[in-house]
Amino acid sequence: MENFKNLLRTKKKTVISVIIGIAAFIICNILIKSGVLGRQGAGLLVPICINIMLAVSLNLIVGFLGELSLGHAGFMSVGAYAGCLFTIHANLPTVIEFPLALIIGGLTAAIFGVIIGLPALRLNGDYLAIVTLAFGEIIRSIINSLDFTGGAGGLKGINKFSNFNVAYIAAIITIVVIVNLVNSRHGRAITAIRDNIISAEAMGINVVFYKLISFVMAAFFAGAAGVLYGHHLAILKPGTFDFNKSIEILVIVVLGGMGSIPGSIIAAIIITLLPELLRDLSDYRMLIYSIALIVMMLSNSSPKFADFREKIASKFRRKTRKEAA
Amino acid sequence: MQQFCEQLLNGLNLGSVYALIALGYTMVYGIAKMLNFAHGDIIMVGAYTLLIASTRSGLPWYVSVLLCAVVCCVLGVSIEKIAYKPLRNASPLTVLITAIGVSYFLQSSALLIFGSNKQKVDSIIKIKGFTFAGINVSGESIVTLGVTVIIMIVLTLFIKKTKMGKAMLAVSEDKGAAQLMGVNVNATISATFAIGSALAAVAGILYMSSYGFVGPYTGALPGIKAFVAAVLGGIGSIPGAMLGGILLGIIESMAKTYISTDLADAIVFGILIVVLLFRPTGLLGKKRVEKV
Incomplete structure (x- = not known):
């Protein structure tokens, strides 16, 4: 009976998520078609989906496996170059070519996920953080020095295949796969490794396998996001995938809350929109962004602020109780 | 052979700068257990202070150097007080992101004040170089190496002999126990930030004397390289930071001359990964014993 109730509860949650997913898709499409968003607003939807994919996949490593990775842009760049080189050189119909490119980009990045895993x-x-950072920088300088990647000048002539529908579906697939992985037996093994690696090993969890699988999964989706990114901008430059890009993704994950997928999604939307909203402030943009970052971090974890928040919350509670009485 | 010796000297020169920055990273990590990503940008602040004090105002070199060190010290300590102190018990990742926020803040402030163009800083080192057995030794190299050696000796003596130095060692060993023994942990951490920032100022001055241009993002790359150097030597270990910095500088200048300029960074980072695979806590890092 208890089991059945739990099942119903999870089903209800799933149904709500599916409804939200479909509603968001329809609303965005209506907004694009009716022109409410304008060209600039519509152009932001694909980067939002890309950032969601990156953040959710990085959350698997940082939030669930509990390892700090500073090289997520490295996976993204490997996937982006693999996928874009494929669409440039293969002359298949778009319907076949683009999904294939996404998969190829993902798989190439996944191979690098094994190497870094x-x-x-x-x-x-x-120490692992610095190795992932080093890995990202190595990838960047190798891409910079190769000929067939276009070197520092960048890879040009990529078709603009990415549109909102494709990006949205890719983001949804990422979220569904990662959420299901996390809620499965394997996901519990991964969180067990985060909580206490020695106990996890003693319980018979294959630590080697689960660490590798987390890196491979995260790399796959980061690579696919890279392919979308390349086909969105139509040009790839190695300089884009530097240390700062990795940090940007990490900021999204930490801001949204480590180990929280909805948090990552919301934070990805905010962090993508924030620089655009601050565009009018031009030079002051980064300054405000940095101050916002520091203040958010301080307010989230300083005990003084927590007390302050508690006080306000309790006042509100008292008020509502009075009104209820 | 002549080229090899010159490159070795160049490497030592660059390595000394990395070592000085890495010392700041490693000391802060050892004591506050945090990666201070804003450390690289302190170098940039030091370089801009030098630009104003020496190149624009024409103050004598000793005043400029002192001013740089003081400005960086005050900046380092106030960053610690404002941004890091409230997070003393927060998760390491929160502190890391805050440090990155501080780094962005320093960079964008510099961008607003000085603009995005790189500006020329005149070298304050006026010593003439000499040629020995066909090898050119520049005045900058002599001063850089000399200053680095002196700083390292003084720092080692300071940590081994003085009360504050011993307090630093105690706090890095066990913060709680040190506090029970009457060590003022907050003062010790502030002192560490002050010393680290002053070292970064000196590193910035030496870096400027060799490279000559300062921009808002000047500190980022040497900062990351020095971070790599600190990890290579074993983060938290002071001799490790010195060794790591020097090694990194030599490897980088050798790779640039003999292999490829583009791939030099890849080689440096590749060596780091290989070293960490065989010695997971760096060259001189302490092995962590896992307790069950």
């Missing part, structure tokens, strides 16, 4: 087995904490 291997040191992750021996290292942890800050």
Whole structure:
């Protein structure tokens, strides 16, 4: 009986999520078609979907596996270059070519996920963070020095295949796969490794396998996001995928809350929109962004602010109770 | 051979700058257990202070150097007080993101004040170089190496002999126990930030004397390289930071000369990964014993 109730509850949650997903899709499409968003607003929808994919996939490593990764832009760039080189050189119909490119980009990034996942087995904490950072920088300087990637000048002549519908579907697939992974037996194994690696190992969890699978999954979706990104901008430059890009994704994950998928989605939307909303302030944009970042971090975790928030909350509660009485 | 020696000297030169910055990273990490990503930008602030004090106002070199060190010290300590102190018990990732926020803040402030163009800073080192056995030794190299060696000796003595130095060691070993023994943890952490920032100021001055141009993002790359150097040597270890910095500088200038300028960074980072695979806590880092 208890089991059945739980099942109903999870079903209800799933149904609500599906409804929200479909509603968001329809609303966005109506807004685009009716021109309410304008060209600039519509142009932001694809980057939002891309950032959601990146943030949700990074959340698997940072939030659920509990390892700090500073090289997510590296996975993205590998996938982007693989996918875009494929669409440039293969002459298939778009309907076949673009999904294939997404998969190829994802798989190439996943191979690199294995490569970077291997040191992750021996290292942890800050040492692993610096290895992922180093990996991102290595990828960037190799792409910079190769000929067939266009070098520092960038890869040009990419078709603009990315549109909102494709990006939205890709983002939804990312979210569904990662949420299902996290809620499965494997996901519980991954969070067990985060909480206490020694106990997890003692319980018979294959730490090597689960660390690798997390990196591979995250890399796959980051690579696919990279392919979308390349086909959105129609040009790829190695400079875009630097340390700052990785940090931007990490900021989204931390801001949304580590280990919270809805948090990542909301934060991805905010962080993508914030620089655009601040566009009029031009030079002051980054200054305000940085101050906002510091203040958000301080207010989220400083005990003084928590007290302050508690006070306000309790006042509100008292008020509502009085009104109820 | 002659080219090799010159490159070795260049590497030592660059490595000394990395080592000075890495010392700041490693000391702060050892004591506050946080990665201070804003440390690289302190170098940039130091360089801009030098630009104003020396190149624009024409103050004598000793005044400029002192001014740089003081400005960076005050900046480092106030960053610690405002941004990091409230987060003393927060998760390491929150502190990391805050440090990145501070780094963005310093960069964008510099962008607003000085503009995005790189500006020329005149070298304050007026010593003439000499040629020895066909190898050109520039005045900048002599001063950089000399200053680095002196700073390292003084720093080692400071940590081993003085009360504050011992307090730093105690706090990095066990913060709680140190507090129980009567060590003022907050003062110790502030002192660490002050020393680290002053070292960054000196590194910034030396970096400027070799490269000559300062822009809002000047500190970012040396900052990351120095961070790599600190990890290579074993983060938290002071001799490790010195060794890591020097090694990194030599590897980088050798790779640039003999392999490829484009791939030099890739080689530096590749070596870091290989070293960490065999020695997961860096060259001189302490092995962490896992307790069950």
